[in-house]
Amino acid sequence: MVICPPKRPDDAIDTLIKALTPLGEQIHIVARQRIAWGTREKSYIYLVIQGEVSVLRISDGLLLGSSSEPHVLGFTEMFCPIRSNLIRAETACTLIRVDASRVIPEIERLGLWRAVAELSTYHTTFMVYRDMQIVNQRTPPVVHQYLQELDKLPAERKYRVNILSYIQERTGLSRSSILNVVSSLKKNKYIDYERGGYKLKINNLPD
Structure with a gap:
């Protein structure tokens, strides 16, 4: 949601x-x-x-x-x-x-x-x-929410932001738990990003 x-x-x-x-x-x-x-x-x-x-x-x-x-x-x-x-x-x-x-x-x-x-x-x-x-949310929905927030940033700012750092700084989740979700989303072509975790592109996040 x-x-x-x-x-x-x-x-x-x-x-x-x-x-x-x-x-x-x-x-x-x-x-x-x-x-x-x-x-x-x-x-x-x-x-x-x-x-x-x-x-x-x-x-x-x-x-x-x-x-x-x-x-x-x-x-x-x-x-x-x-x-x-x-x-x-x-x-x-x-x-x-x-x-x-x-x-x-x-x-x-x-x-x-x-x-x-x-x-x-x-x-x-x-x-x-x-x-x-x-608070009291599972990791995937939290990551999805902040990916969408990141995606809405102006392009010149968005493309300078590291995906993992952006989410971790705002949630306190471990980098490994965020990376697990983000990597799975990329593997299944829900999102894309360049080497190093920059230039996020959302194709279609799962519900």
């Missing part, structure tokens, strides 16, 4: 970016660079203006989710600073970093709590969607 992800609240994201951009500073980070949500004294909201970022769990590096521009990250961490995850750039990125102490007064002034609520609900729903993909 293919599980559909929640719909991004694009209007809420655009509204928050427009409102908060004047309060922040623009920063540039290179691909694979990691940044924290803040310091002991401060927390930040990040506006993703250009590029793709992921959120990783610090304890084991598990990739919890990825998003391309435009996006807004950090409200959950601002209200509940557990500091159990961090941001990683998947590509070269341009971000606006906004001191969280300046965010709430501006949200209050402009009456934007609905936009904050829509964005926070999306993030919570996305984590439920992610859990539905992998």
Whole structure:
């Protein structure tokens, strides 16, 4: 069964970016660079203006989710600073970093709590969607789901991604268990890929 992800609240994201951009500073980070949500004294909201970022769990590096521009990250961490995850750039990125102490007064002034609520609900729903993909699921359906997700990436990104690494980083499954499923799919001509596990092509996945 293919599980559909929640719909991004694009209007809420655009509204928050427009409102908060004047309060922040623009920063540039290179691909694979990691940044924290803040310091002991401060927390930040990040506006993703250009590029793709992921959120990783610090304890084991598990990739919890990825998003391309435009996006807004950090409200959950601002209200509940557990500091159990961090941001990683998947590509070269341009971000606006906004001191969280300046965010709430501006949200209050402009009456934007609905936009904050829509964005926070999306993030919570996305984590439920992610859990539905992998928790208590057999390995083949999990692999199939992430193969389809990988297949939907823009071609220039998709062709640079290693299939095994993509799935393992998001699921915690062993490389051998993923390879068993992927190799069987290729042998039976359900999928194809080039040497090294790149340039995935899906022909027709089994039910």
